[in-house]
């Protein structure tokens with residue numbers, strides 16, 4: 001099935017927040033953010049801004065009728081700064097005016113006097129000074145301290161991992177207006193409708209039922225709208241509630257880039273020990289996560305870094321610690337992979353360092369140490385249906401790795417100014433929110449009298465195709481044409497208490513809830529049909545919009561069946577609730593079975609390096625991916641392709657630069673380089689590993705959103721290989737992103 005949105009997307013008909021036709025009298029908001037990264041507010045002078053023609057009102061924390069707090073996991077984030085500011089762009093005031101131009105102009109007329117305090121942007125410095133967002137967390141298995149002396153070789157190193165700007169095409173925004181009975185309706189570009197509802201209620205001092213949040217679709221999110229859509233929705237809601245007028249806020253790109261959090265940069269130390277036959281015996285790391293000025297989702301991201309810090313490897317003795325460090329940067333947040341990419345990059349670096357020093361192939365170490373059935377993960381979950389070995393095997397068979405290696409060697413011996421490099425990047429990613437209670441969802445299904453169907457779930461469509469998958473689920477259960485089925489917007493009055501669409505689990509959770517609702521309806525329809533045909537329930541089937549009796553077609557069509565059911569007063573509406581079974585996690589012991597299943601795969605990445613210029617092109621990304629039994633190969637392959645390119649962007653191109661004073665220097669698309677059509681690898685080949693797929697995946701089709709992002713890590717190691725082929729003096733180091741500038745420095749390192 002084609003993605004139901006593709007036509008409207010490419011013809012520009014899909015409606016996003018900023019496209020919603022505005023009501024008469026709509027006002028426009030702009031955010032006044034702190035010009036300084038850390039300090040005490042001494043004075044705020046709004047008079048000149050307030051006097052500007054067309055300015056309706058300027059809001060500060062004093063205007064908040066409820067609680068000035070939007071921190072979700074930890075309550076450390078006021079919506080509007082009170083006495084202190086903690087990062088550049090930290091929202092201090094909201095200007096609401098008759099036009100966006102006036103509102104933005106007024107922000108320049110606000111005068112703020114701030115007594116500057118010490119600015120820290122480096123997580124290691126923050127940790128030394130004791131500025132942690134939460135206490136450090138450690139995952140352990142076995143006992144590393146006894147193990148080092150048993151090791152044949154030990155390697156230590158340092159890893160610098162850069163952040164990443166989400167660069168969703170649709171910036172943060174929301175449109176709020178008063179509706180009946182003193183309620184507020186909010187259209188928000190958010191992954192989490194319920195979170196927006198809850199926080200807006202808290203800000204306004206209202207019960208949640210007075211806030212309705214509606215989400216049609218997002219123009220991209222990548223995690224950037226799991227938590228950070230909330231403030232802009234709350235600001236519009238606040239202004240709209242106080243003024244009793246419609247208010248829209250839609251961030252300009254530069255403001256969005258400066259003010260919102262990003263993927264967390266990490267600075268890490270590792271130590272890894274091997275036996276004589278290259279088995280990893282012990283692994284230890286300390287990771288300093290740059291959390292920014294407030295917690296946001298950092299505690300959960302910390303957790304996922306720990307869960308994935310050994311990637312797809314079995315290491316009997318580990319000790320992995322993450323320090324979540326408080327710095328004067330915008331609070332960093334969810335981003336596709338949610339801390340796992342950083343954890344995996346460190347173990348891959350440790351393996352690369354060992355391979356380089358021992359003069360063996362990285363691939364050999366990777367394969368030798370890969371998880372096997374019933375191995376233990378660090379967090380005590382037993383590895384089941386482990387597919388990493390099969391992925392390696394299939395990759396070898398399909399792509400002939402040795403042949404690729406040989407061709408590269410040949411190329412390198414024949415070329416002086418161009419060098420090629422290759423790397424293998426295996427992945428293992430756990431599916432489920434690491435916070436067990438979040439793994440639940442609901443769906444609401446109406447069958448209308450004419451046989452058409454309307455579906456609401458908690459899933460948010462953000463380009464990933466979840467709506468298409470939901471339609472497939474209903475069409476499959478009822479065995480009807482997909483054009484009879486419509487997906488409604490995600491709305492808190494139809495589906496309540498939703499988890500954000502995140503953790504790659506939107507389709508699994510909401511699709512399973514939908515399956516439950518549809519199956520309940522199907523049962524009733526079969527009863528109706530049995531009554532119509534005076535036969536037994538078990539003799540009835542519905543296939544291709546027709547009722548079958550004992551597998552033979554009858555005269556009864558889908559439409560007739562629905563009409564009869566309605567006249568017979570059968571309920572044609574159903575609600576489904578799904579909660580992932582089995583999973584659990586005990587934080588006090590850091591053990592349990594947190595994931596429904598794991599996604600595996602492996603990628604072979606090759607690159608050609610121009611050794612005069614330091615520029616490079618990725619030739620091939622050859623992938624074997626464990627989709628389970630993919631329910632939509634077009635969508636799923638598209639997710640893999642997009643993730644690979646985004647991952648390559650993270651490790652090789654996208655360089656966030658902050659000045660010492662906390663100012664984002666790479667605050668536009670001329671200074672922050674994202675992958676474009678020219679940086680896409682020449683070939684991305686995707687082979688699906690043949691498996692049944694796990695029972696806990698929706699129709700045995702595994703979650704797809706995040707896992708393939710981590711294939712992009714391989715780009716870094718392919719590049720370092722190519723650099724070493726040109727300059728054997730280059731001392732392998734780990735410092736992402738490996739931009740052309742950095743490549744050039746390393747090509748001529750002495």
Ligand code: LUZ
Nearest residue numbers: 300338432433434435502503
């Ligand atoms: N969001 C979240 C996530 O709240 N919890 C998670 O475990 C998670 N994992 C991946 C991406 N987003």
Ligand code: MOS
Nearest residue numbers: 223335336502503
């Ligand atoms: Mo996410 S990183 O919002 O799944």
